[in-house]
Amino acid sequence: xxxxxxxxxxxxxxxxxxxxxxxxxxxxxxxxxxxxxxxxxxxxxxxxxxxxxxxxxxxxxxxxxxxxxxxxxxxxxxxxxxxxxxxxxxxxxxxxxxxxxxxxxxxxxxxxxxxxxxxxxxxxxxxxxxxxxxxxxxxxxxxxxxxxxxxxxxxxxxxxxxxxxxxxxxxxxxxxxxxxxxxxxxxxxxxxxxxxxxxxxxxxxx
Amino acid sequence: xxxxxxxxxxxxxxxxxxxxxxxxxxxxxxxxxxxxxxxxxxxxxxxxxxxxxxxxxxxxxxxxxxxxxxxxxxxxxxxxxxxxxxxxxxxxxxxxxxxxxxxxxxxxxxxxxxxxxxxxxxxxxxxxxxxxxxxxxxxxxxxxxxxxxxxxxxxxxxxxxxxxxxxxxxxxxxxxxxxxxxxxxxxxxxxxxxxxxxxxxxxxxxxxxxxxxxxxxxxxxxxxxxxxxxxxxxxxxxxxxxxxxxxxxxxxxxxxxxxxxxxxxxxxxxxxxxxxxxxxxxxxxxxxxxxxxxxxxxxxxxxxxxxxxxxxxxxxxxxxxxxxxxxxxxxxxxxxxxxxxxxxxxxxxxxxxxxxxxxxxxxxxxxxxxxxxxxxxxxxxxxxxxxxxxxxxxxxxxxxxxxxxxxxxxxxxxxxxxxxxxxxxxxxxxxxxxxxxxxxxxxxxxxxxxxxxxxxxxxxxxxxxxxxxxxxxxxxxxxxxxxxxxxxx
Numbered sequence: 001x002x003x004x005x006x007x008x009x010x011x012x013x014x015x016x017x018x019x020x021x022x023x024x025x026x027x028x029x030x031x032x033x034x035x036x037x038x039x040x041x042x043x044x045x046x047x048x049x050x051x052x053x054x055x056x057x058x059x060x061x062x063x064x065x066x067x068x069x070x071x072x073x074x075x076x077x078x079x080x081x082x083x084x085x086x087x088x089x090x091x092x093x094x095x096x097x098x099x100x101x102x103x104x105x106x107x108x109x110x111x112x113x114x115x116x117x118x119x120x121x122x123x124x125x126x127x128x129x130x131x132x133x134x135x136x137x138x139x140x141x142x143x144x145x146x147x148x149x150x151x152x153x154x155x156x157x158x159x160x161x162x163x164x165x166x167x168x169x170x171x172x173x174x175x176x177x178x179x180x181x182x183x184x185x186x187x188x189x190x191x192x193x194x195x196x197x198x199x200x201x202x203x204x205x206x
Numbered sequence: 207x208x209x210x211x212x213x214x215x216x217x218x219x220x221x222x223x224x225x226x227x228x229x230x231x232x233x234x235x236x237x238x239x240x241x242x243x244x245x246x247x248x249x250x251x252x253x254x255x256x257x258x259x260x261x262x263x264x265x266x267x268x269x270x271x272x273x274x275x276x277x278x279x280x281x282x283x284x285x286x287x288x289x290x291x292x293x294x295x296x297x298x299x300x301x302x303x304x305x306x307x308x309x310x311x312x313x314x315x316x317x318x319x320x321x322x323x324x325x326x327x328x329x330x331x332x333x334x335x336x337x338x339x340x341x342x343x344x345x346x347x348x349x350x351x352x353x354x355x356x357x358x359x360x361x362x363x364x365x366x367x368x369x370x371x372x373x374x375x376x377x378x379x380x381x382x383x384x385x386x387x388x389x390x391x392x393x394x395x396x397x398x399x400x401x402x403x404x405x406x407x408x409x410x411x412x413x414x415x416x417x418x419x420x421x422x423x424x425x426x427x428x429x430x431x432x433x434x435x436x437x438x439x440x441x442x443x444x445x446x447x448x449x450x451x452x453x454x455x456x457x458x459x460x461x462x463x464x465x466x467x468x469x470x471x472x473x474x475x476x477x478x479x480x481x482x483x484x485x486x487x488x489x490x491x492x493x494x495x496x497x498x499x500x501x502x503x504x505x506x507x508x509x510x511x512x513x514x515x516x517x518x519x520x521x522x523x524x525x526x527x528x529x530x531x532x533x534x535x536x537x538x539x540x541x542x543x544x545x546x547x548x549x550x551x552x553x554x555x556x557x558x559x560x561x562x563x564x565x566x567x568x569x570x571x572x573x574x575x576x577x578x579x580x581x582x583x584x585x586x587x588x589x590x591x592x593x594x595x596x597x598x599x600x601x602x603x604x605x606x607x608x609x610x611x612x613x614x615x616x617x618x619x620x621x622x623x624x625x626x627x628x629x630x631x632x633x634x635x636x637x638x639x640x641x642x643x644x645x646x647x648x649x650x651x652x653x654x655x656x657x658x659x660x661x662x663x664x665x666x667x668x669x670x671x672x673x674x675x676x677x678x679x680x681x682x683x684x685x686x687x688x689x690x691x692x693x694x695x
Contacts, residue, residue, distance in 0.1 A: 013448050019454060022458055023458050038496065050483070051483045053485075
């Protein structure tokens, strides 16, 4: 006893010790099961760890399919694909063509005409005989595409792409499939390529 | 093992060459800093209950004190939370931790005077922070509302106390570790890390956009699950064997729980539907759910320790608090995991459910566990029993019922509210009004909690006064050499 302590003494138990019982195995198994569930849950709700996927969506493709699409962007992308596929070998990716052989599309007065009528004819039926582009003379032949690009949308897309290609300095109006359709109809039975003289008779404002 | 008079209990084992310190010696070294920390904490606790009641009343009586800008809901609520967390929970936790570190290490506390000064500084920081919030300077981040002129004070005070706690731990004379020390040591390091990181990224050099919300959730979850969780569990693992006089069932199972909590506990907290890429809340949910395993391990461990000795609940004053805390810990964890699941969260997010779950963890688990510890430690530091065992029982029942009256209606109300809100053509005001009944009951819970906390304050004040009369008064009297007064024996 502490003689100085005027207050009643407290009793106290010994400091705690711990037994050596092992951790039950089923706790580890439970951890495994929960981990398995966790993977499933992550797979279902984790959005594939894509930073663009937010609640309540869970997969990037679906989210992208919901994005509002601009028709123009769509058309340009399709046009670019077609250009790379069909036109690039002659007119070059730069749109500058090859001097003396293939005329440039960049800055071309034919391409940048107020309306696309004349170049729709060129692409559908091809072109031959001397032509002046940008003050330079060309005299070779361009193949027709109407049997390759069967869809009016494809023709409209590639022409929109060359007319609106900002990298080339072009900035003309877009081309619509409806503008291609009547011309394709008109040229249905003609197999001869167009000539520049002939084209000049078609108004270039439309 | 049988109860021994507490000053004769010193173990002979010791590898440092220093004899293990007696309980009496240890308690003497802890007396001033720990009593100061706990005493101030209880003061803040009661103040926070008053503010909590005020905030709760404002839901059904919106005009109450509405003319005073300092006492509007937007300030009272965060002030209340800050007082509860930084005024009560943390200092009480630090006080209990210091005492546990000394007792388990069989070594006296080092630099008790310096630690007391740090505790004064901490309390000053809390006062400045709370006044700042009431004045309208809140940062607006949950649990980090204290303005930038208060948070560095808290950080500094905590860090300095932490250093001496670590050195005391290092100088321990019983080299074998008990499980509580694992938890305490981790908690000591955890707070400065998360507190400084969160304050830097949110207040001093804010990150951009919704990432702020992510940092905020990360911090709140770490403070809640790790810091409060670890300190609370350290106390539970200490007091359950101690109060029942039985060894803890399994050391390895406790350490198993420790590592799982430390590895996975800090990742949870980002709710499904957070404005962050979906993988973040989902990962948070999954890792948060894994802590069900350590929780189960803790529950089993404690149950097997107590098995056959639950009757001790009737005779021990602190044990009911500790056990209530343990049960609330498990329940809050289960509610937290459930609430983070996709299906549940679709209903419960943005409702009272979250509030209820937080209260269950903060008050039901942590505060109750600390009360248990306080009811055990404080009389030993004062070397005198509690003046009124009745008040202790009153505290228990008020706090237990108050927690239930607070948590049950708010979680049910939250689910009702969430289901109603998810209806396409729900009328927002109508839905809000339908939760009023639940809010009223929760106010009753708040009131009960206030009464409970008040009885702790009364008891501790009486104890202080009794000891003042028994120890200090004679000393003062003999010092001033006035006539001998009658001293109660």
